[in-house]
Amino acid sequence: MTEPIPATSAARPRRRRVLKAAALTAGAAALPLSLGGTATAAPAPQFLHGVASGDPIPDGLVLWTRVTPTPEAVPGSNTGPDTEVLWQLATDRAFTQVVASGTVTSSAASDHTVKVDARGLKADTQYWYRFTAAGVVSPVGRTRTAPAADAALTHLRLGVASCANWEAGYFSAYRHLAARGDLDAFLFLGDYIYEYKSGEFCARGTVVRPHEPAHEILNLADYRTRHGRYKTDPDLQALHATVPTIAIWDDHEFANDASSTGAENHTPATEGDWAARVAAAKQAYFEWMPVRPSIAGTTYRRLRYGRLADLSLLDLRSFRTAQAKVGSGDVDSADRTITGRAQLDWLKAGLSASDTTWRLVGNSVMISPVAFLSLPDYLLRPLAQLLGLPAEGLAVNPDQWDGYTHDRRELLGHLTSQGIRNTVFLTGDIHSAWAADVPVEAATYPASGTAATEFVVTSVSSDNIDDILKVAPQTVSLLGVAAIEAANRHVKWVDLDSHGYGVLDVTPEQVQMDYFVLSDRTKRDATSKWTRSYRTRSGTQKIERVWSPVK
Template identity: 75%
Template sequence: MTEPTAPAPIDAAAPTAAASAARPPRRRVIQAAALTAGALALPLAGTAGNAVAAGGAQFLHGVASGDPLPDGILLWTRVTPVAAATPGSGLGPDTAVQWQLATDRAFTAIAASGTVTTTAATDHTVKADVRGLKPDTAYWYRFLAGDAVSPVGRTRTAPAADAAVDRLRLGVASCANWEAGYFSAYRHLAARGDLDVFLFLGDYIYEYASGAYGTRGTVVRPHAPANEIITLADYRTRHGRYKTDADLQALHAAVPTIAIWDDHEFANDAWSGGAENHTPGTEGDWSARVAAAKQAYFEWMPVRPSIAGTTYRRLRYGKLADLHLLDLRSFRSQQAGIGNGDVDSADRTLTGRAQLDWLKAGLAASDTTWRLVGNEVMISPVAFLALPDYLLRPLAQLLGLPGEGLAVNVDQWDGYTHDRRELLGHLKDRHITNTVFLTGDIHSAWACEVPFEAATYPASRQRRHRVRGHLGQLRQHRRHPEGRPADAVAGGHRRDPGRQPARQVDRPGLARLRRPRPSTAERAQMDYYVLSDRTKPDATTKWARSYRTKSGTQQIERVYTPVN
């Protein structure tokens, strides 16, 4: 699912020389998300130690960039120094890898370069956090090891923090189950040529054994390793298998990535002390499994570790939007049972106290037109027992039921209503508008308004729309629009039928959130696309529906054409 809400900045550094390149032409091929904004950049350079010659080296897993800042960008690749040094093997010599960043594709104008020595201790992955770049500038990058030259990637820094930015386009995806089908959506995103960022909202990999999840008995292409991943070697091997996908490689090479994790990067329905899909008796200590999963994630993803090694952090696109990225797995309490009134307890948390305070402070301090929140699980209420609040709460208290209705899925914000009420109350009391939650996880496409009084949500004027029988949309009108955020949930590029509440949402989709050409940041729009057949590598894509929220309205409305 995908939801829009407030973003914030990341630390930026002074830009350095690097000629600005023109934006690529806007080509309409398929989905993506766009909201008026600019671009970002990152920094750093490593130095080589005693590395062996890399004559037989290869770059088999593509290249990527991520977490753009006004003065920097994070560059990533993985080198295979010898044939035996496969992901997770622990084999292979220390290898010196040079990285180059240029203002032209021919690399005649090098803006920055450096050398990193990578070893088996980091699974021969390479990261260069490059700083001192110019804001809102296109760069090309590549890696060299011995005679081997990597594919060329293209990236772009973010605009300066005080820049007047007229648009931001995000390609949004989540929930990528390798075995359930091909990543054709990534190919279509890469072909657009008009995206500022690829935003991934969790479940980049799945941890299950081959055939154990979401395949309907048909494994389109098998996992590696075939077993459920538990050890560091397992997680590295699974990440490595994903990075061999040609469409995924093309997307990472075409546009910078901003990513957060959800549960399947660890294990299904993960919480701070365990997971539904983790059995300590046979699968070992949970903390050891989490440490292995996080290490592999930060090795293999173009992501900067932020606060305490988590993924919650802020990025900014000029005066247009800031992006708050959440980690809703590392600090959460264990999920309560459906129908259990404990979901309302102030002693239980989804975010953790420190992260919730950080988010509230960032939203309150934001000076951008839009506040975007990268959110793993759905914040819009999806519950039964829809009664007016003054009736439901006393009845729930009498019967020991949740005060905001019986949640369909207690793994999302419905299972942690105290955190949700505190956050939404903060938006309402501070009159913080233009907040959009961009959400993954739900394997379906939604566009919602998020009511402060969740208990009245289904009982109020509710509409449900189907997009060609596959995409659902819920709308809720409240009497107090101030502080009410919009909730746009975009179906990921891959959809797994195993967890769908209804058949009509079982279809892969792509999402696009964007603003119009005028320089005034007047709207945020999400365009929904679907794939023709996830089991075919040459699947086509088709626009399905679009919804927007105009600046200051706190309401969503349907529109009948995607952003061009």
């Protein structure tokens, strides 16, 4: 495949305030006279879902918004007239220095979403952007192009999150990330939306705010409607309008435990063809997300941050074979893959060719091996429920790289045989926070050495162990933490209970993840506090604790 396009930002942007849309102005043709004899103007279009940017490269950016041309043209409705939309990029928030602009047509064919791949821009430059339709101006967003590929960067800071379930709580994590003012980009590692019907997976069994549609999403209209509901969240809108987004998908953008041939949460007899459902989910995703697909239908691509770091972004759902049955022994089969042959070859080649100090890998499911047999039954069962697995006989999670050990051995063997160092996996999915060495052989760690390191961020709002058990956080689960760490010596820390996000700080000397937790995901005004930090120093391939966050 063609080498995907690099991206980044160098200096950190200052805190910004999203500008509210200008007052609605008459821009549509008049309707017939009313019975009272006065003219009734057609409703003006609106920008109800915010603005976003993504995948910055040295000379370009992806810009996104959605136009609601008429009140009935809601997401998924497949109605509403075509609307001409003007986009503008300026070097100042007042738009006195517009440097790029153009027009694009919003139509029902794309659910009235607008995506512009703006090119010809200056590297490492802050821009402001906005859209206008029929005289109505969108909120204003701020973004930044990447530095030149050979730029000598000394610093990169990413906000990192995953697993945001609308029904389980508010997106306070996004609000706190948006308010920082020091992020170069927002990295989202999967499960941006959830496919479940209302009430099926929520906050300890309680719906904090209902899904739309209320039923499980299955077709294109459903997925568009669910994405549209998410994009009405003010905290999500604020974050997207503040920094560029870099995103990959995991399973819930489709259905739980998705693979190339089906999913745990898909029944063909009653829910139709799996390939048709996936096609609908992917179409809606690319319509509603500010991402640039590297090839049709996938999100794997590579972005670059000068000579400091490159970021390989993986698609671990489109090409994987179905998960092995628990206890079957099939996890070791060479016939099974989590990446697909082409993607694994692409990843290995990119890691070998990399000339940056750090090789970051956006990875939706854990690559570090984790054995769960040491857990007591009362913790094993809720953990299996969280992972969507049978409670009996759970030794490994076959939805993670643990279920595809041949691919993992090939990848880690490549890192060690080629002497590739400073590889850091950045992971979501498991609704818990982890910091771990990625061992060459878990059974003989640490003697066998490490191939990489891994930071896993917890969920923004999705249930974790204490929620499933309906107990106070950091109580019962602490026994599970002790058992996991005792049975997996390469795991340096795990938090099974908290909701929150991470902030990844990259310098030539080290990569550090600061973990932040929310006070209460069910409260719109939830506070955030730092809880732990871990880092890996250049050349060490090892995780170590740090006693304060990066300032």
